[in-house]
Amino acid sequence: MLAIARQRMLGQSFKKILPAVSVLRSYSSAAKQITVREALNSALDEEMSADPKVFLMGEEVGEYQGAYKITKGLLEKYGPERVLDTPITEAGFTGIGVGAAYYGLKPVVEFMTFNFSMQAIDHIINSAAKSNYMSAGQISVPIVFRGPNGAAAGVGAQHSQCYAAWYASCPGLKVLSPYNSEDARGLLKAAIRDPDPVVFLENELLYGESFPVSDEVLDSSFCLPIGKAKIEREGKDVTITAFSKMVGYALKVSEMLERDGIYAEVINLRSIRPLDRSTINTSVRKTNRLITVEEGFPQHGVGAEICASVVEESFSYLDAPVERIAGADVPMPYAANLERMAVPQVEDIFRAAKRACYRSVPLAATA
Amino acid sequence: MRFLSESPSVYSQCYRVLDDAGQLISHSNFVPVSEEVAVKMYSNMVTLQTLDTVFYEAQRQGRISFYVTSIGEEAINIASAAALTSDDIVFPQYREPGVLLWRGFTLQEFANQCFGNKADYGKGRQMPIHYGSNKLNYFTVSSTIATQIPHAVGAAYSLKMDKKDACAVTYFGDGGTSEGDFHAAMNFAAVTESPVIFICRNNGWAISTPTSDQFRSDGIAVRGQAYGVRSIRVDGNDALAMYSAVRSARQMAVNEHRPILIEAVTYRVGHHSTSDDSTKYRPADEIEWWRMARDPVTRFRKWIEINGWWGSEAESQLRSSIRSQLLHAIQIAERAEKPPVNDLFTDVYDNIPSNLREQEKLLKETINRHPKDYPADVPI
Numbered sequence: 001m002l003a004i005a006r007q008r009m010l011g012q013s014f015k016k017i018l019p020a021v022s023v024l025r026s027y028s029s030a031a032k033q034i035t036v037r038e039a040l041n042s043a044l045d046e047e048m049s050a051d052p053k054v055f056l057m058g059e060e061v062g063e064y065q066g067a068y069k070i071t072k073g074l075l076e077k078y079g080p081e082r083v084l085d086t087p088i089t090e091a092g093f094t095g096i097g098v099g100a101a102y103y104g105l106k107p108v109v110e111f112m113t114f115n116f117s118m119q120a121i122d123h124i125i126n127s128a129a130k131s132n133y134m135s136a137g138q139i140s141v142p143i144v145f146r147g148p149n150g151a152a153a154g155v156g157a158q159h160s161q162c163y164a165a166w167y168a169s170c171p172g173l174k175v176l177s178p179y180n181s182e183d184a185r186g187l188l189k190a191a192i193r194d195p196d197p198v199v200f201l202e203n204e205l206l207y208g209e210s211f212p213v214s215d216e217v218l219d220s221s222f223c224l225p226i227g228k229a230k231i232e233r234e235g236k237d238v239t240i241t242a243f244s245k246m247v248g249y250a251l252k253v254s255e256m257l258e259r260d261g262i263y264a265e266v267i268n269l270r271s272i273r274p275l276d277r278s279t280i281n282t283s284v285r286k287t288n289r290l291i292t293v294e295e296g297f298p299q300h301g302v303g304a305e306i307c308a309s310v311v312e313e314s315f316s317y318l319d320a321p322v323e324r325i326a327g328a329d330v331p332m333p334y335a336a337n338l339e340r341m342a343v344p345q346v347e348d349i350f351r352a353a354k355r356a357c358y359r360s361v362p363l364a365a366t367a
Numbered sequence: 368m369r370f371l372s373e374s375p376s377v378y379s380q381c382y383r384v385l386d387d388a389g390q391l392i393s394h395s396n397f398v399p400v401s402e403e404v405a406v407k408m409y410s411n412m413v414t415l416q417t418l419d420t421v422f423y424e425a426q427r428q429g430r431i432s433f434y435v436t437s438i439g440e441e442a443i444n445i446a447s448a449a450a451l452t453s454d455d456i457v458f459p460q461y462r463e464p465g466v467l468l469w470r471g472f473t474l475q476e477f478a479n480q481c482f483g484n485k486a487d488y489g490k491g492r493q494m495p496i497h498y499g500s501n502k503l504n505y506f507t508v509s510s511t512i513a514t515q516i517p518h519a520v521g522a523a524y525s526l527k528m529d530k531k532d533a534c535a536v537t538y539f540g541d542g543g544t545s546e547g548d549f550h551a552a553m554n555f556a557a558v559t560e561s562p563v564i565f566i567c568r569n570n571g572w573a574i575s576t577p578t579s580d581q582f583r584s585d586g587i588a589v590r591g592q593a594y595g596v597r598s599i600r601v602d603g604n605d606a607l608a609m610y611s612a613v614r615s616a617r618q619m620a621v622n623e624h625r626p627i628l629i630e631a632v633t634y635r636v637g638h639h640s641t642s643d644d645s646t647k648y649r650p651a652d653e654i655e656w657w658r659m660a661r662d663p664v665t666r667f668r669k670w671i672e673i674n675g676w677w678g679s680e681a682e683s684q685l686r687s688s689i690r691s692q693l694l695h696a697i698q699i700a701e702r703a704e705k706p707p708v709n710d711l712f713t714d715v716y717d718n719i720p721s722n723l724r725e726q727e728k729l730l731k732e733t734i735n736r737h738p739k740d741y742p743a744d745v746p747i
Contacts, residue, residue: 133492171715227720
């Protein structure tokens with residue numbers, strides 16, 4: 001009987017939501033499917049075609065077609081002046097890219113993985129992020145740093161760290177992280193067109209995944225706004241924030257929760273800096289419960305910032321403590337069984353959502 | 368089997384045009400300089416020297432917080448600037464204000480930046496001597512060492528792509544060549560065939576580190592060949608030699624699309640900065656000798672006097688005029704208002720984001736409520 005009552009409730013309160021769900025589920029009728037790799041490649045191609053100032057640089061981006069084939073075909077199409085295979089020096093080519101941006105070109109610098117960006121981080125922060133401010137607006141740096149970020153599969157500690165929190169803490173940078181093909185296209189185009197330095201965090205495991213895209217997304221003028229999160233799925237019981245690969249996990253969790261009568265609202269952050277605090281807080285004020293999900297290390301992570309923002313702005317709306325699901329506080333181990341334990345799994349997010357809804361036996365109190 | 372020796376049998380030659388007495392060395396080829404240009408070069412060298420002296424004194428008096436002098440390196444500063452065109456993009460370290468001076472930065476503009484007042488083009492955001500001017504193609508000084516070297520290569524590459532009749536020029540000290548950025552930039556410039564001039568001011572000291580502790584190579588010029596970069600070692604205190612070398616380098620860089628490395632050998636007569644007392648790590652008489660016997664300004668003065676282009680009356684007139692202009696500029700800069708509070712929040716991004724606008728509003732409200740807790744000379 002409870003189930004029937006709930007059904008009736010659903011019927012009424014979800015009148016607004018059903019159309020939204022159908023929009024979300026099918027991006028358009030007769031939707032085409034493209035992989036994230038194709039999305040990124042086409043975005044680069046179109047922006048390079050539209051603006052002769054845009055050029056690519058990085059290790060293996062040219063002749064090798066890109067370490068992950070993101071830049072496939074571009075050397076052939078645009079020539080070696082616009083697709084630059086660099087010597088092995090992240091510090092070097094990042095500095096050179098920044099110099100080109102100072103002059104007025106629009107470089108897109110690829111890091112084979114953002115783990116290697118640490119060798120160039122002085123140029124990203126001190127030469128790119130801070131320049132417009134330090135020069136009082138005289139030096140703008142329209143540069144994009146892109147590449148795979150976070151855990152892959154079986155690549156160990158020095159190839160698996162997530163840098164979202166590191167870069168997002170720095171004023172002067174914009175930090176984006178796409179999930180699906182629509183995100184990849186729209187956000188990369190926005191990043192290239194933006195006059196400020198942008199860090200664009202991709203995910204290696206998502207490159208090969210296909211997602212449906214509408215004709216609007218495939219149009220060369222398509223662009224997504226920076227600083228706006230997307231509500232991938234509307235709900236009323238608990239808010240789950242995520243970015244990149246974890247959005248897929250959160251959506252899976254929301255399906256599992258629905259079977260238990262819990263309707264989660266899944267927010268795809270898209271933009272880590274600026275963080276869309278307004279969308280997050282509006283959602284939490286509706287659901288009163290929040291789970292943040294990320295693959296990176298927990299301390300000083302993205303979830304910590306979201307939690308602080310919600311406590312600052314929506315404290316009285318919270319019905320349960322905010323929970324952060326993050327990677328384990330250890331350098332990523334290599335062995336497959338250990339690696340699996342070191343990153344969030346769907347079950348971890350599911351259990352956290354139930355805890356937030358007071359629908360599971362709480363974990364024993366820890367000291 | 369033959370190993371290449373770690374040190375050359377002969378030290379790399381040093382190009383010179385004028386001897387210590389300011390007379391032309393016979394058989395030395397050089398690019399001739401007209402009376403007008405020579406006198407302008409000399410006046411600028413004197414102005415730089417005086418600017419440094421007056422601002423250093425101002426810091427000692429507590430009127431500005433910090434200063435860095437270029438004493439002893441006036442020839443490098445002015446002669447290299449004179450040999451370039453205004454389209455050439457300059458990426459300085461921090462001991463090259465003379466290049467800005469040559470291009471037309473006024474004494475008042477220097478003073479405004481040092482005092483961080485409302486007229487400072489940097490809007491009071493940086494320490495003194497971090498000058499910059501888009502108009503004069505001189506990139507804002509940044510405190511990090513050697514980061515400007517790959518920046519210059521990137522800009523040079525862009526100039527090449529744009530097919531401009533211009534090159535990029537970057538300056539750095541002997542210490543800066545130890546940074547990874549120097550290596551990457553040299554390598555890259557050669558591989559990408561970019562029109563960039565690398566000018567190393569080898570002045571013997573990186574704060575308290577002498578070159579013998581900095582590297583074991585025969586100075587900097589020899590490293591050029593290791594990267595496939597054409598290079599030359601020049602007497603940095605010889606204004607004519609500097610002028611000729613930079614002139615020729617520019618021609619090669621622009622016409623042949625190649626990088627050139629110039630090692631300008633000199634001596635850092637002043638302390639590293641006003642936060643340093645170099646007598647703690649080097650003998651005072653060594654400093655005095657370089658200041659007096661090897662002064663580049665005096666050396667060039669002797670040459671223009673030999674040519675009949677200068678005299679002692681012109682000298683004293685110039686020096687007193689510059690000095691009073693400087694004191695006047697400092698007075699004006701000191702009395703000027705500081706930048707307004709909203710300059711705290713602008714330029715973080717191209718457009719000011721909403722969170723900063725909010726913070727600015729909150730700050731202004733707080734200042735209005737508690738005016739006694741805030742400085743009176745900061746306009747809201």
